[in-house]
Amino acid sequence: MSEPRAVSLAAQVGELRLANPLLAASGCFGYGLECDPLLPPETFGAVVTKTITPLARAGNPMPRIAETPAGMLNSIGLENVGLAAFLADKLPALAARGVAPVVSIAAGSAEEFAALAGRLAAAPQAIAALELNLSCPNLAPHGANFATDPLAVERVTRAVKDVFPRAPVWAKLSPNVADIGLVARAAEAAGADAVSAINTLVGMDIDLATGRSPFARVTAGLSGPAIFPVALAAVYRVAQSVRIPVVAIGGAASTEMVLKFLAAGASAVQLGTALYIDPGLPARVLAELADALRARGCADLKPLRAQWLEASR
Protein backbone atom coordinates (compact mmCIF):
# COMPACT_ATOMS: atom_id res chain seq x y z
CA MET A 1 0.00 0.00 0.00
CA SER A 2 1.48 3.35 -0.97
CA GLU A 3 1.91 6.22 1.43
CA PRO A 4 -0.79 8.87 1.25
CA ARG A 5 0.34 11.72 -0.95
CA ALA A 6 1.87 14.59 1.02
CA VAL A 7 -0.20 17.73 0.89
CA SER A 8 0.43 21.20 2.26
CA LEU A 9 -2.32 23.13 3.99
CA ALA A 10 -0.23 26.32 4.03
CA ALA A 11 -2.21 29.44 3.29
CA GLN A 12 -1.20 32.91 2.21
CA VAL A 13 -3.04 36.07 3.25
CA GLY A 14 -1.21 38.65 1.18
CA GLU A 15 2.35 38.61 2.45
CA LEU A 16 1.46 36.68 5.60
CA ARG A 17 2.17 32.97 5.32
CA LEU A 18 0.16 30.67 7.57
CA ALA A 19 0.82 27.00 8.32
CA ASN A 20 -2.87 26.35 7.69
CA PRO A 21 -5.92 28.39 6.66
CA LEU A 22 -7.75 28.17 10.00
CA LEU A 23 -7.66 31.08 12.43
CA ALA A 24 -9.22 31.42 15.86
CA ALA A 25 -11.64 34.34 15.63
CA SER A 26 -11.41 37.35 17.87
CA GLY A 27 -13.47 37.16 21.04
CA CYS A 28 -13.71 33.38 20.84
CA PHE A 29 -10.22 32.37 21.91
CA GLY A 30 -9.30 34.88 24.60
CA TYR A 31 -5.73 36.08 24.42
CA GLY A 32 -4.57 32.82 22.88
CA LEU A 33 -3.48 30.69 25.81
CA GLU A 34 -6.63 30.19 27.91
CA CYS A 35 -7.64 27.00 26.10
CA ASP A 36 -4.21 25.42 26.32
CA PRO A 37 -3.59 22.46 26.43
CA LEU A 38 -7.12 21.55 25.28
CA LEU A 39 -6.73 23.68 22.18
CA PRO A 40 -3.16 24.96 21.84
CA PRO A 41 -2.73 28.17 19.83
CA GLU A 42 -0.37 26.35 17.46
CA THR A 43 -3.39 24.40 16.19
CA PHE A 44 -4.28 27.44 14.11
CA GLY A 45 -2.55 29.16 11.24
CA ALA A 46 -2.92 32.24 13.43
CA VAL A 47 -4.80 33.36 16.49
CA VAL A 48 -6.79 36.60 16.46
CA THR A 49 -6.74 37.90 20.00
CA LYS A 50 -9.69 39.38 21.87
CA THR A 51 -10.33 42.94 20.79
CA ILE A 52 -8.22 45.43 22.74
CA THR A 53 -9.48 48.92 23.51
CA PRO A 54 -7.37 51.81 24.82
CA LEU A 55 -8.62 51.28 28.38
CA ALA A 56 -9.75 48.09 30.09
CA ARG A 57 -13.48 47.44 29.78
CA ALA A 58 -15.60 45.40 32.20
CA GLY A 59 -18.14 44.72 29.47
CA ASN A 60 -21.91 44.47 29.74
CA PRO A 61 -23.92 43.18 32.70
CA MET A 62 -25.49 39.72 32.64
CA PRO A 63 -27.20 38.13 30.82
CA ARG A 64 -24.70 38.17 28.01
CA ILE A 65 -25.67 35.22 25.85
CA ALA A 66 -28.84 33.65 24.49
CA GLU A 67 -29.37 30.74 22.16
CA THR A 68 -31.14 30.81 18.81
CA PRO A 69 -31.70 27.95 16.35
CA ALA A 70 -28.13 26.98 15.36
CA GLY A 71 -26.92 30.35 16.60
CA MET A 72 -25.95 32.39 19.58
CA LEU A 73 -26.63 35.98 20.55
CA ASN A 74 -23.92 37.69 22.55
CA SER A 75 -23.74 40.98 24.33
CA ILE A 76 -20.33 40.67 25.96
CA GLY A 77 -19.53 44.33 25.33
CA LEU A 78 -15.85 44.09 24.45
CA GLU A 79 -14.74 43.08 27.92
CA ASN A 80 -10.95 43.24 27.71
CA VAL A 81 -7.84 43.98 29.75
CA GLY A 82 -6.99 47.18 27.86
CA LEU A 83 -3.86 48.06 25.92
CA ALA A 84 -1.46 48.44 28.86
CA ALA A 85 -2.16 44.98 30.32
CA PHE A 86 -2.15 43.47 26.83
CA LEU A 87 1.32 44.87 26.18
CA ALA A 88 2.58 43.96 29.65
CA ASP A 89 1.13 40.46 30.01
CA LYS A 90 -0.74 38.97 27.09
CA LEU A 91 1.55 39.75 24.15
CA PRO A 92 4.74 38.68 26.00
CA ALA A 93 3.06 35.41 27.05
CA LEU A 94 2.24 34.62 23.43
CA ALA A 95 5.71 35.65 22.31
CA ALA A 96 7.26 33.35 24.91
CA ARG A 97 5.23 30.58 23.35
CA GLY A 98 6.45 31.48 19.88
CA VAL A 99 3.03 32.66 18.71
CA ALA A 100 2.68 35.87 16.70
CA PRO A 101 -0.97 36.87 16.99
CA VAL A 102 -3.26 38.84 14.77
CA VAL A 103 -4.15 41.62 17.21
CA SER A 104 -7.72 42.88 17.10
CA ILE A 105 -8.23 46.49 18.14
CA ALA A 106 -11.21 48.82 18.56
CA ALA A 107 -11.50 52.46 19.50
CA GLY A 108 -13.93 55.33 19.41
CA SER A 109 -12.31 57.44 16.70
CA ALA A 110 -9.74 57.28 13.92
CA GLU A 111 -7.31 59.14 16.18
CA GLU A 112 -7.77 56.61 18.98
CA PHE A 113 -7.33 53.74 16.54
CA ALA A 114 -4.08 55.31 15.36
CA ALA A 115 -2.85 55.83 18.91
CA LEU A 116 -3.55 52.16 19.74
CA ALA A 117 -1.83 50.99 16.57
CA GLY A 118 1.12 53.25 17.26
CA ARG A 119 1.64 51.72 20.70
CA LEU A 120 1.42 48.23 19.21
CA ALA A 121 3.87 49.22 16.46
CA ALA A 122 6.42 49.94 19.18
CA ALA A 123 5.94 46.58 20.94
CA PRO A 124 9.06 44.41 20.80
CA GLN A 125 7.07 41.20 20.27
CA ALA A 126 6.11 39.81 16.87
CA ILE A 127 2.64 40.65 15.56
CA ALA A 128 1.35 38.78 12.52
CA ALA A 129 -1.23 41.42 11.59
CA LEU A 130 -3.61 44.00 13.03
CA GLU A 131 -7.32 43.41 12.61
CA LEU A 132 -9.43 46.54 12.91
CA ASN A 133 -12.70 45.79 14.68
CA LEU A 134 -14.73 48.46 12.92
CA SER A 135 -18.11 47.05 13.71
CA CYS A 136 -18.56 45.77 17.21
CA PRO A 137 -22.33 45.99 17.72
CA ASN A 138 -21.91 46.18 21.49
CA LEU A 139 -20.07 49.48 21.73
CA ALA A 140 -22.10 52.46 22.87
CA PRO A 141 -23.13 55.04 21.96
CA HIS A 142 -24.58 54.08 18.58
CA GLY A 143 -22.43 50.98 18.31
CA ALA A 144 -19.29 52.89 17.25
CA ASN A 145 -20.05 51.21 13.97
CA PHE A 146 -17.51 52.64 11.55
CA ALA A 147 -18.12 49.73 9.20
CA THR A 148 -21.49 51.10 8.07
CA ASP A 149 -19.81 54.19 6.61
CA PRO A 150 -17.26 53.71 3.80
CA LEU A 151 -15.72 57.11 4.52
CA ALA A 152 -15.24 56.22 8.19
CA VAL A 153 -13.66 52.88 7.23
CA GLU A 154 -11.32 54.70 4.89
CA ARG A 155 -10.42 57.26 7.55
CA VAL A 156 -9.68 54.70 10.27
CA THR A 157 -7.78 52.37 7.97
CA ARG A 158 -5.61 55.17 6.58
CA ALA A 159 -4.86 56.50 10.07
CA VAL A 160 -3.73 53.05 11.22
CA LYS A 161 -1.72 52.33 8.09
CA ASP A 162 0.18 55.59 8.61
CA VAL A 163 1.47 54.48 12.00
CA PHE A 164 1.67 50.70 11.62
CA PRO A 165 4.05 49.72 8.82
CA ARG A 166 5.45 46.65 10.56
CA ALA A 167 2.73 44.10 9.69
CA PRO A 168 -0.38 43.79 7.52
CA VAL A 169 -3.54 45.65 8.52
CA TRP A 170 -6.87 43.85 8.08
CA ALA A 171 -10.19 45.71 8.13
CA LYS A 172 -12.98 43.63 9.70
CA LEU A 173 -16.28 44.43 8.08
CA SER A 174 -19.88 44.31 9.22
CA PRO A 175 -22.66 42.44 7.41
CA ASN A 176 -25.14 45.05 8.61
CA VAL A 177 -24.79 47.23 5.50
CA ALA A 178 -26.50 47.56 2.14
CA ASP A 179 -23.38 46.80 0.07
CA ILE A 180 -20.42 45.22 1.84
CA GLY A 181 -18.46 45.35 -1.43
CA LEU A 182 -18.56 49.12 -1.31
CA VAL A 183 -17.16 49.18 2.22
CA ALA A 184 -14.47 46.66 1.29
CA ARG A 185 -13.38 48.90 -1.59
CA ALA A 186 -13.08 51.82 0.84
CA ALA A 187 -10.77 49.74 3.04
CA GLU A 188 -8.73 48.71 0.02
CA ALA A 189 -8.44 52.31 -1.17
CA ALA A 190 -7.11 53.31 2.25
CA GLY A 191 -4.37 50.74 2.06
CA ALA A 192 -5.81 47.77 3.97
CA ASP A 193 -3.76 44.65 3.29
CA ALA A 194 -6.80 42.38 3.65
CA VAL A 195 -10.40 42.47 4.75
CA SER A 196 -12.03 40.15 7.28
CA ALA A 197 -15.70 39.45 6.65
CA ILE A 198 -17.97 39.30 8.59
CA ASN A 199 -18.61 40.40 12.16
CA THR A 200 -21.81 39.32 13.94
CA LEU A 201 -25.25 40.22 12.61
CA VAL A 202 -27.45 42.47 14.71
CA GLY A 203 -29.99 40.25 16.44
CA MET A 204 -32.41 40.34 19.32
CA ASP A 205 -34.47 38.20 21.61
CA ILE A 206 -37.56 38.98 23.68
CA ASP A 207 -38.40 37.39 27.00
CA LEU A 208 -42.15 36.87 26.72
CA ALA A 209 -42.53 36.90 30.49
CA THR A 210 -41.36 40.51 30.59
CA GLY A 211 -41.96 41.62 27.03
CA ARG A 212 -38.40 42.91 26.94
CA SER A 213 -35.06 41.95 25.51
CA PRO A 214 -32.93 40.05 28.03
CA PHE A 215 -29.96 42.20 27.06
CA ALA A 216 -29.20 45.53 28.72
CA ARG A 217 -28.26 46.91 25.30
CA VAL A 218 -31.43 45.37 23.80
CA THR A 219 -29.83 44.10 20.58
CA ALA A 220 -26.92 41.69 20.45
CA GLY A 221 -24.56 40.04 17.97
CA LEU A 222 -25.69 36.85 16.26
CA SER A 223 -23.06 34.21 15.47
CA GLY A 224 -22.87 30.49 14.81
CA PRO A 225 -23.82 28.20 11.89
CA ALA A 226 -27.11 30.10 11.48
CA ILE A 227 -25.24 33.05 9.93
CA PHE A 228 -23.06 31.00 7.57
CA PRO A 229 -25.09 31.59 4.38
CA VAL A 230 -25.04 35.35 5.03
CA ALA A 231 -21.29 35.25 5.65
CA LEU A 232 -20.69 33.17 2.53
CA ALA A 233 -22.57 35.67 0.38
CA ALA A 234 -20.64 38.55 1.97
CA VAL A 235 -17.28 36.86 1.42
CA TYR A 236 -18.19 36.14 -2.19
CA ARG A 237 -19.32 39.74 -2.72
CA VAL A 238 -16.18 41.17 -1.12
CA ALA A 239 -13.90 38.83 -3.05
CA GLN A 240 -15.54 40.03 -6.26
CA SER A 241 -15.10 43.66 -5.22
CA VAL A 242 -11.46 43.93 -4.14
CA ARG A 243 -8.03 42.64 -5.14
CA ILE A 244 -6.73 42.31 -1.58
CA PRO A 245 -7.21 38.99 0.25
CA VAL A 246 -10.40 38.15 2.14
CA VAL A 247 -10.40 36.37 5.48
CA ALA A 248 -13.75 34.65 6.01
CA ILE A 249 -15.59 34.72 9.32
CA GLY A 250 -19.13 33.65 10.12
CA GLY A 251 -20.53 30.39 11.31
CA ALA A 252 -18.08 27.91 9.81
CA ALA A 253 -18.52 24.70 11.78
CA SER A 254 -17.50 21.94 9.38
CA THR A 255 -14.95 21.13 6.70
CA GLU A 256 -17.61 21.68 4.05
CA MET A 257 -18.24 25.20 5.30
CA VAL A 258 -14.52 25.98 5.30
CA LEU A 259 -14.23 24.66 1.74
CA LYS A 260 -17.19 26.81 0.68
CA PHE A 261 -15.55 29.91 2.15
CA LEU A 262 -12.34 29.12 0.25
CA ALA A 263 -14.36 28.52 -2.91
CA ALA A 264 -16.07 31.89 -2.45
CA GLY A 265 -12.68 33.54 -2.55
CA ALA A 266 -11.40 33.52 1.02
CA SER A 267 -7.68 33.07 1.64
CA ALA A 268 -8.23 31.84 5.19
CA VAL A 269 -11.15 31.08 7.50
CA GLN A 270 -11.70 32.08 11.10
CA LEU A 271 -13.47 29.73 13.49
CA GLY A 272 -15.40 31.33 16.33
CA THR A 273 -18.57 30.10 17.97
CA ALA A 274 -17.95 26.62 16.54
CA LEU A 275 -15.04 26.24 18.97
CA TYR A 276 -17.58 26.27 21.81
CA ILE A 277 -19.66 23.48 20.38
CA ASP A 278 -16.74 21.28 19.37
CA PRO A 279 -13.19 22.04 20.52
CA GLY A 280 -12.11 19.09 18.39
CA LEU A 281 -13.26 20.85 15.23
CA PRO A 282 -9.99 22.52 14.10
CA ALA A 283 -7.98 19.30 14.17
CA ARG A 284 -10.74 17.44 12.38
CA VAL A 285 -11.15 20.11 9.70
CA LEU A 286 -7.41 20.13 9.03
CA ALA A 287 -7.36 16.34 8.62
CA GLU A 288 -10.42 16.45 6.37
CA LEU A 289 -9.01 19.33 4.30
CA ALA A 290 -5.89 17.26 3.67
CA ASP A 291 -8.11 14.35 2.61
CA ALA A 292 -10.08 16.66 0.31
CA LEU A 293 -6.87 17.83 -1.37
CA ARG A 294 -5.67 14.27 -1.85
CA ALA A 295 -9.02 13.24 -3.28
CA ARG A 296 -8.78 16.04 -5.83
CA GLY A 297 -5.14 15.32 -6.60
CA CYS A 298 -3.96 18.71 -5.35
CA ALA A 299 -0.68 19.16 -3.47
CA ASP A 300 -1.89 22.33 -1.77
CA LEU A 301 -4.82 24.74 -1.59
CA LYS A 302 -3.69 26.97 -4.47
CA PRO A 303 -4.93 25.01 -7.50
CA LEU A 304 -8.14 24.19 -5.70
CA ARG A 305 -8.82 27.83 -4.92
CA ALA A 306 -7.85 28.89 -8.45
CA GLN A 307 -10.24 26.36 -9.91
CA TRP A 308 -13.11 27.52 -7.75
CA LEU A 309 -12.39 31.18 -8.35
CA GLU A 310 -12.25 30.59 -12.10
CA ALA A 311 -15.58 28.79 -11.97
CA SER A 312 -17.17 31.59 -9.97
CA ARG A 313 -16.26 34.30 -12.47
Added chain:
Amino acid sequence: MSPDPRGARTPSPTPLAAVWRRARVTRCAPDGALYWDLRVEAEGLPAGTPGQFSLLAPAAPGAWDPLLPRPLSLLDAGAGWQRFLFKVVGRGTAQLAALRAGDRVGLLGPLGRAFGGLERDAEAAGEIVLVGGGVGIPPLHFLARRLSAAGRPCRALFGFNREAEIPRALLAALDVADAAGTEPATRPAAELCTLDGSAGVRGNPVARLVETLGDGPLAIKACGPAPMLAALRAAARAGDALELSLEERMACGVGVCRGCVVPVVDGAGGWRYAAICREGPVFDAASLAASAAAIALEPGHE
Protein backbone atom coordinates in the same frame (compact mmCIF):
# COMPACT_ATOMS: atom_id res chain seq x y z
CA MET B 1 -22.81 37.58 55.86
CA SER B 2 -19.87 39.74 56.80
CA PRO B 3 -17.05 39.08 54.41
CA ASP B 4 -14.50 37.01 56.26
CA PRO B 5 -11.38 36.74 54.17
CA ARG B 6 -9.81 34.26 56.59
CA GLY B 7 -8.98 31.28 54.52
CA ALA B 8 -11.00 32.62 51.59
CA ARG B 9 -9.76 31.33 48.30
CA THR B 10 -9.27 34.22 45.93
CA PRO B 11 -10.82 33.46 42.55
CA SER B 12 -8.24 32.78 39.92
CA PRO B 13 -8.24 30.75 36.75
CA THR B 14 -7.60 27.11 37.45
CA PRO B 15 -5.34 25.12 35.14
CA LEU B 16 -7.37 23.61 32.33
CA ALA B 17 -7.38 19.84 32.66
CA ALA B 18 -10.51 19.18 30.63
CA VAL B 19 -10.65 16.95 27.58
CA TRP B 20 -13.10 16.90 24.68
CA ARG B 21 -14.53 13.48 23.92
CA ARG B 22 -17.40 11.74 22.19
CA ALA B 23 -18.33 9.96 25.40
CA ARG B 24 -20.31 6.72 25.46
CA VAL B 25 -23.55 6.70 27.40
CA THR B 26 -23.75 3.70 29.73
CA ARG B 27 -27.04 4.64 31.42
CA CYS B 28 -29.69 7.33 31.10
CA ALA B 29 -32.83 6.79 33.13
CA PRO B 30 -35.39 8.87 35.00
CA ASP B 31 -35.07 9.09 38.76
CA GLY B 32 -37.89 10.65 40.71
CA ALA B 33 -40.43 12.92 39.06
CA LEU B 34 -37.94 15.48 37.78
CA TYR B 35 -34.46 14.05 37.47
CA TRP B 36 -32.43 11.95 35.07
CA ASP B 37 -29.48 9.81 35.99
CA LEU B 38 -26.85 9.89 33.22
CA ARG B 39 -23.61 7.95 33.21
CA VAL B 40 -20.95 8.21 30.54
CA GLU B 41 -17.51 6.83 29.93
CA ALA B 42 -14.66 8.03 27.76
CA GLU B 43 -11.06 7.05 27.41
CA GLY B 44 -8.66 9.53 28.93
CA LEU B 45 -11.34 11.43 30.84
CA PRO B 46 -9.62 12.82 33.95
CA ALA B 47 -11.27 12.16 37.31
CA GLY B 48 -13.32 15.16 38.36
CA THR B 49 -13.83 16.39 41.90
CA PRO B 50 -16.98 17.59 43.73
CA GLY B 51 -18.11 20.99 42.50
CA GLN B 52 -16.72 20.52 39.00
CA PHE B 53 -18.94 20.13 35.96
CA SER B 54 -18.83 19.05 32.35
CA LEU B 55 -20.41 20.51 29.23
CA LEU B 56 -22.56 18.02 27.34
CA ALA B 57 -23.61 18.67 23.75
CA PRO B 58 -27.27 17.72 23.26
CA ALA B 59 -27.37 18.00 19.47
CA ALA B 60 -25.99 15.33 17.17
CA PRO B 61 -22.77 16.35 15.38
CA GLY B 62 -23.65 18.77 12.60
CA ALA B 63 -27.19 19.37 13.82
CA TRP B 64 -26.31 22.54 15.78
CA ASP B 65 -29.70 22.95 17.39
CA PRO B 66 -29.57 23.49 20.25
CA LEU B 67 -26.19 24.98 19.56
CA LEU B 68 -24.53 25.20 22.94
CA PRO B 69 -23.51 22.39 25.26
CA ARG B 70 -25.18 22.20 28.68
CA PRO B 71 -23.25 22.44 31.94
CA LEU B 72 -24.04 19.54 34.29
CA SER B 73 -22.54 19.14 37.76
CA LEU B 74 -20.77 15.92 38.57
CA LEU B 75 -22.72 13.59 40.84
CA ASP B 76 -19.84 11.16 40.78
CA ALA B 77 -16.72 10.66 38.73
CA GLY B 78 -13.59 8.62 38.35
CA ALA B 79 -10.90 8.26 35.74
CA GLY B 80 -12.68 7.51 32.48
CA TRP B 81 -16.27 7.95 33.67
CA GLN B 82 -18.70 10.55 35.00
CA ARG B 83 -22.21 10.48 36.40
CA PHE B 84 -24.77 13.30 36.40
CA LEU B 85 -28.17 13.88 37.88
CA PHE B 86 -29.99 16.59 35.95
CA LYS B 87 -33.40 18.12 35.63
CA VAL B 88 -35.18 18.55 32.29
CA VAL B 89 -35.75 22.29 32.01
CA GLY B 90 -35.65 22.96 28.27
CA ARG B 91 -34.89 21.60 24.83
CA GLY B 92 -31.24 20.87 25.56
CA THR B 93 -31.79 18.86 28.71
CA ALA B 94 -34.78 17.14 27.07
CA GLN B 95 -32.46 15.94 24.30
CA LEU B 96 -29.92 14.76 26.85
CA ALA B 97 -32.70 12.85 28.63
CA ALA B 98 -33.46 11.07 25.34
CA LEU B 99 -29.97 9.52 25.27
CA ARG B 100 -29.80 5.76 25.63
CA ALA B 101 -27.05 3.35 26.60
CA GLY B 102 -24.63 3.04 23.72
CA ASP B 103 -25.30 6.53 22.36
CA ARG B 104 -22.46 9.00 22.01
CA VAL B 105 -22.54 12.49 23.42
CA GLY B 106 -20.01 15.32 23.07
CA LEU B 107 -18.43 16.05 26.45
CA LEU B 108 -15.97 18.69 27.58
CA GLY B 109 -14.79 18.19 31.11
CA PRO B 110 -14.12 18.12 33.94
CA LEU B 111 -14.30 21.89 34.21
CA GLY B 112 -14.23 24.59 36.85
CA ARG B 113 -13.16 25.12 40.41
CA ALA B 114 -14.20 22.49 42.93
CA PHE B 115 -15.30 22.81 46.55
CA GLY B 116 -12.45 23.23 48.99
CA GLY B 117 -11.96 21.31 52.18
CA LEU B 118 -11.30 17.87 50.78
CA GLU B 119 -7.66 18.17 51.74
CA ARG B 120 -7.01 17.05 55.30
CA ASP B 121 -6.39 19.99 57.62
CA ALA B 122 -7.60 22.36 54.93
CA GLU B 123 -10.28 23.72 57.22
CA ALA B 124 -9.18 22.72 60.67
CA ALA B 125 -11.82 24.73 62.47
CA GLY B 126 -15.52 24.27 62.12
CA GLU B 127 -18.10 21.66 61.38
CA ILE B 128 -18.74 21.15 57.68
CA VAL B 129 -22.34 21.70 56.64
CA LEU B 130 -23.60 21.13 53.11
CA VAL B 131 -26.74 23.02 52.12
CA GLY B 132 -28.41 22.10 48.84
CA GLY B 133 -31.65 22.70 47.06
CA GLY B 134 -33.12 20.77 44.13
CA VAL B 135 -30.77 20.39 41.20
CA GLY B 136 -28.01 21.96 43.31
CA ILE B 137 -27.81 18.84 45.44
CA PRO B 138 -25.83 16.43 43.18
CA PRO B 139 -22.42 18.15 43.57
CA LEU B 140 -22.94 18.30 47.34
CA HIS B 141 -23.92 14.65 47.38
CA PHE B 142 -20.61 13.91 45.64
CA LEU B 143 -18.80 16.09 48.19
CA ALA B 144 -20.53 14.41 51.15
CA ARG B 145 -19.40 10.99 49.99
CA ARG B 146 -15.85 12.19 49.39
CA LEU B 147 -15.67 13.85 52.80
CA SER B 148 -17.05 10.75 54.44
CA ALA B 149 -14.53 8.56 52.66
CA ALA B 150 -11.75 10.90 53.82
CA GLY B 151 -12.89 10.54 57.40
CA ARG B 152 -14.19 14.10 57.57
CA PRO B 153 -17.76 13.98 58.83
CA CYS B 154 -20.18 16.53 57.52
CA ARG B 155 -23.82 17.39 58.01
CA ALA B 156 -25.93 17.63 54.87
CA LEU B 157 -29.21 19.53 54.60
CA PHE B 158 -30.96 18.86 51.32
CA GLY B 159 -34.21 20.50 50.30
CA PHE B 160 -36.87 19.47 47.80
CA ASN B 161 -40.33 20.71 47.01
CA ARG B 162 -42.02 17.37 47.74
CA GLU B 163 -41.22 13.73 48.31
CA ALA B 164 -42.08 12.57 44.78
CA GLU B 165 -39.29 14.74 43.39
CA ILE B 166 -36.57 13.16 45.49
CA PRO B 167 -34.36 10.96 43.30
CA ARG B 168 -33.68 7.50 44.68
CA ALA B 169 -30.11 7.65 43.41
CA LEU B 170 -29.37 10.27 46.02
CA LEU B 171 -31.03 8.43 48.85
CA ALA B 172 -29.30 5.15 48.10
CA ALA B 173 -25.88 6.46 49.01
CA LEU B 174 -26.89 8.48 52.05
CA ASP B 175 -27.69 7.72 55.63
CA VAL B 176 -30.89 9.67 55.50
CA ALA B 177 -32.33 10.56 58.87
CA ASP B 178 -35.55 8.66 58.31
CA ALA B 179 -34.16 5.69 56.40
CA ALA B 180 -33.32 2.36 58.01
CA GLY B 181 -30.55 -0.13 57.51
CA THR B 182 -27.83 2.30 56.57
CA GLU B 183 -24.25 2.22 57.67
CA PRO B 184 -23.27 5.53 59.19
CA ALA B 185 -19.59 4.58 59.20
CA THR B 186 -19.45 4.55 55.45
CA ARG B 187 -22.42 6.62 54.41
CA PRO B 188 -22.62 10.35 55.04
CA ALA B 189 -25.64 11.49 57.00
CA ALA B 190 -28.18 13.77 55.39
CA GLU B 191 -31.28 15.47 56.62
CA LEU B 192 -34.01 16.00 54.07
CA CYS B 193 -36.40 18.94 54.02
CA THR B 194 -39.48 19.30 51.87
CA LEU B 195 -41.45 22.47 51.45
CA ASP B 196 -44.76 20.58 51.80
CA GLY B 197 -43.58 18.37 54.62
CA SER B 198 -44.16 15.16 52.62
CA ALA B 199 -40.70 13.88 53.58
CA GLY B 200 -38.20 14.79 56.25
CA VAL B 201 -38.55 18.13 57.95
CA ARG B 202 -41.10 20.63 56.65
CA GLY B 203 -39.41 23.76 55.37
CA ASN B 204 -36.23 24.72 53.57
CA PRO B 205 -32.65 23.76 54.40
CA VAL B 206 -31.51 27.32 55.19
CA ALA B 207 -34.26 27.73 57.79
CA ARG B 208 -33.32 24.33 59.17
CA LEU B 209 -29.67 25.38 59.44
CA VAL B 210 -30.61 28.56 61.30
CA GLU B 211 -32.84 26.60 63.69
CA THR B 212 -30.05 24.26 64.60
CA LEU B 213 -27.09 26.64 64.73
CA GLY B 214 -24.65 26.02 67.55
CA ASP B 215 -21.92 28.32 68.78
CA GLY B 216 -18.96 27.07 66.77
CA PRO B 217 -17.92 28.30 63.35
CA LEU B 218 -19.13 26.41 60.32
CA ALA B 219 -17.66 25.60 56.96
CA ILE B 220 -20.77 25.87 54.80
CA LYS B 221 -20.81 24.63 51.23
CA ALA B 222 -23.91 25.33 49.21
CA CYS B 223 -25.47 24.87 45.80
CA GLY B 224 -29.03 25.60 44.79
CA PRO B 225 -31.42 28.30 43.60
CA ALA B 226 -30.19 31.91 43.79
CA PRO B 227 -32.74 32.91 46.49
CA MET B 228 -31.51 30.01 48.63
CA LEU B 229 -27.90 31.13 48.25
CA ALA B 230 -28.86 34.73 49.05
CA ALA B 231 -30.67 33.58 52.19
CA LEU B 232 -27.64 31.60 53.21
CA ARG B 233 -25.34 34.60 52.75
CA ALA B 234 -27.66 36.59 54.98
CA ALA B 235 -27.82 33.83 57.59
CA ALA B 236 -24.13 32.95 57.80
CA ARG B 237 -22.20 34.49 60.68
CA ALA B 238 -18.92 36.37 60.65
CA GLY B 239 -16.85 33.35 61.64
CA ASP B 240 -18.43 30.98 59.15
CA ALA B 241 -16.60 30.12 55.93
CA LEU B 242 -19.17 29.98 53.13
CA GLU B 243 -18.62 28.51 49.69
CA LEU B 244 -21.29 28.95 47.04
CA SER B 245 -21.57 27.09 43.76
CA LEU B 246 -23.17 29.36 41.16
CA GLU B 247 -25.20 28.29 38.17
CA GLU B 248 -25.27 30.21 34.88
CA ARG B 249 -25.90 29.73 31.18
CA MET B 250 -22.54 29.04 29.53
CA ALA B 251 -21.04 28.87 26.08
CA CYS B 252 -17.33 27.98 26.12
CA GLY B 253 -16.90 26.55 29.63
CA VAL B 254 -13.27 27.63 29.76
CA GLY B 255 -13.46 31.38 30.39
CA VAL B 256 -12.79 32.74 26.90
CA CYS B 257 -16.27 33.80 25.79
CA ARG B 258 -17.01 35.81 28.95
CA GLY B 259 -20.67 34.86 28.73
CA CYS B 260 -21.11 33.71 32.36
CA VAL B 261 -19.61 36.35 34.60
CA VAL B 262 -20.19 37.42 38.19
CA PRO B 263 -18.72 40.44 39.94
CA VAL B 264 -16.02 39.60 42.46
CA VAL B 265 -14.10 41.91 44.75
CA ASP B 266 -10.61 42.82 43.71
CA GLY B 267 -7.68 43.68 45.93
CA ALA B 268 -8.14 47.43 45.62
CA GLY B 269 -11.66 47.47 47.05
CA GLY B 270 -13.23 47.55 43.62
CA TRP B 271 -14.70 44.76 41.59
CA ARG B 272 -14.13 42.83 38.40
CA TYR B 273 -16.01 40.20 36.46
CA ALA B 274 -14.94 36.59 36.99
CA ALA B 275 -16.02 33.83 34.62
CA ILE B 276 -18.21 31.41 36.56
CA CYS B 277 -17.09 28.54 34.34
CA ARG B 278 -13.38 29.06 34.94
CA GLU B 279 -12.92 30.93 38.22
CA GLY B 280 -15.98 29.17 39.67
CA PRO B 281 -18.52 27.66 39.77
CA VAL B 282 -17.52 27.43 43.43
CA PHE B 283 -16.70 30.81 44.96
CA ASP B 284 -15.91 31.85 48.48
CA ALA B 285 -18.83 34.07 49.45
CA ALA B 286 -16.34 36.63 50.77
CA SER B 287 -14.92 37.04 47.26
CA LEU B 288 -18.27 37.79 45.63
CA ALA B 289 -19.14 41.46 45.23
CA ALA B 290 -22.10 42.48 47.36
CA SER B 291 -24.67 42.82 44.64
CA ALA B 292 -24.53 42.35 40.92
CA ALA B 293 -27.55 44.62 40.68
CA ALA B 294 -25.47 47.49 42.04
CA ILE B 295 -23.24 47.35 39.01
CA ALA B 296 -24.60 49.70 36.40
CA LEU B 297 -24.36 49.31 32.69
CA GLU B 298 -20.92 50.40 31.73
CA PRO B 299 -20.90 53.92 30.35
CA GLY B 300 -20.10 54.53 26.74
CA HIS B 301 -16.82 53.84 25.10
CA GLU B 302 -13.85 55.04 27.09
